[in-house]
Amino acid sequence: MREIESLPLNQTQKLRLEKALDQLDFLSAGANSNACVTVADTILVDHQDGLLKGHGTTDFDGELVATVCGVVERVNKLVYVRSLRARYKPEIGDIIVGRVIEVAPKRWRLEINFTQDAVLMLSSMTLHDGIQRRQTADDELNMRSIFVENDVICAEVRGFQHDGSLHLQARSQKYGKLEKGQLLTVPPYLVKRRKQHFHYLEKYNIDLIVGCNGFIWIGEHVETKDDMVEDQVTESEQQNASEDTHTPVEIRDKICRAANAVRVLCTLGFNITADVIMEIIELSNRIDIHDMLGAEFCVLVAESEVDRRRSSTKKK
C-alpha cells in the first residue's frame, strides 16, 4: 500500500498531519519508547540465570543481539523481538483469509502471505451437505465445484505437519468461500489477534473478516445457516439465493467505504479493528467515496485517531 509521503498534501494539511503524528508520539511515549531495536542491536538484559532467548534474538559474544527490527517484549524470563514489518507467522487457531492458487489431489493450495503456501485438505472440510463422513473419490472429483483457482476463502489454522507444511481447516459453516465483496491486503502487524475476527456490521448490512494474516475481507452479509436443521424447504431457498447474484447499490457503496477506510488506516499505519473501521465510515458520511483516499480525509482520520487514543488513555 502507499506511504504517507506519497500523499498530495498542501501546506496546512502537512502541518496538521505532522501535529497529529507528533501527538501520537507523545501519547505513546510513556509505554515503551526505548524498546525499539534494529538488526544487530544489543538488547539490554541483566544476566540473571535462566534467561530464555526467544524469536528474533541470537547470542553474540555473551550478549543478546536482535536479528530483526522490531519491539523487545519480555515475558517472565523470555526475551524476544516482535518484528513489525514481516510476513505472517501462523499460530494454531488463527482465522485467516486466503486465495486458492492451485487445486491439487485431495487438497487446495492457498496463498496466505506466509513463507510457504498453506494446504487445505479436502478431509478437513465440512462439505455442503453438512454430514460428518469420509470423503469419497466422488468428492475428490468434485473438488472444483467447491473451490477453484483464485477463489477467496476463509479458514482456520490447524497446525504444522511433520514436513513443515502448514495445514488449514474449515469445519464450520462460517468458513468457506467468500463472495460479493472486496479483499484487501495489509501488513499483518496491523491486525491484532482477538476473540472475534468475524464482524457483522448490522448498520450497513456488510460482513467484515479481519484475517490474522493481514487479508481483510469486506462483503455483503450472508446468513450462516445452521447445518443441523437444514431441510427440504431451506434447500430450495438456498437455490433461489444462489441465483440472486445482485448486490444492491447501497451495500456496494458501504463495502467501498469500508474498504477505503482500511486503505487509509493502512497508509497511516494505524491498527485495524472493526470499531475503528466503523468510526471512519461514520466520519466519511459527508464526503464522496473517492475523496476518502484524498489527503484531507487522511488528515482527518489521523486527528480522530489522536482523540480516540487520548480518550482511551484517560479512561485508564
Added chain:
Amino acid sequence: MEFVSPEGLRLDGRRPMEMRQLRAEIGIVSKADGSASFEMGNTKVIAAVYGPREVQNRSQQLNDQALVRCEYTMANFSTGDRRRKPKGDRRSTEISLVIRQTMEACIMTHLMPRSQIDIFVQVLQADGGTRSACINAATLALADAGIPMSDIVTSCSAGYLNSTPLLDLNYVEDSAGGPDVTVGILPRSTKVTLLQMDSKLPMDIFENVMQLATEGCKAVANYVHEVLLEKTKQLDKHRGV
C-alpha cells in the same frame, strides 16, 4: 591526470578521506515485502525484496534452509551514454553473484526452510561504487522485509591514485584504471564478507587502503542503523498499543 590537487582536494571537491553524501529511504516499492533506495552522492540504487515465499522452482527447494536469489540490473538511463545492455551480461551476472553471496552470509537462512528470498537491485544512476551501494540498499531492504539477519552488511570502496588512498571513488576516479578495493563488512564483529580488487597494490599500501575502506563501511553502518531505527520507531508509534 591529476586526481588530487596540490591543495589536497579531489575532482569533485572532496578530501581524500571524505565520503560522498549518503541518503537512504525505506519502503518505496509498495508491492514488495521490503524495499529501499540508497544514494551515495550521485550513485542511486533501488532494492526490492520479495519473500520468504514459496519456492517457484520445486527442484531448487532446500529442506533445511531458504533459497536466496539476487538479480542486479542497470537501467538504460543510468550511465552517461544511453546503452541498451543485454539482460544477462557478464558484469551483471558477476555482481548478482557477489551480492547474493554477501547477503547469504548474514541472512539466517536456516530459520526459513523450504522458502525463497528474492532480492532485486537496480541501478538508477551510476557514478562509481554501484556494487557497494547495491549491497547497502539490499541490507536495508532485507531488514525492512523483517528477514532475520545475524548482522547488517555494509560496503564501501576505496582506491589509490596519485599515491594517495581515496575513499569512496566516483566514476571518474573509478575509470582511471587504478586499484579499486571494494570491502563489505559485518560491522558488529568487523568481519570481512566481501573483498574485491581491480589491478594490484603493494602489501603495505593495500593495508592502508583496506583500513580506509573499512572505516567507510563503519560510517555507512552508523547511517544505516540510524535509518532503520527511525523507521522502526515510526511504525511502532503509529500503530499504537
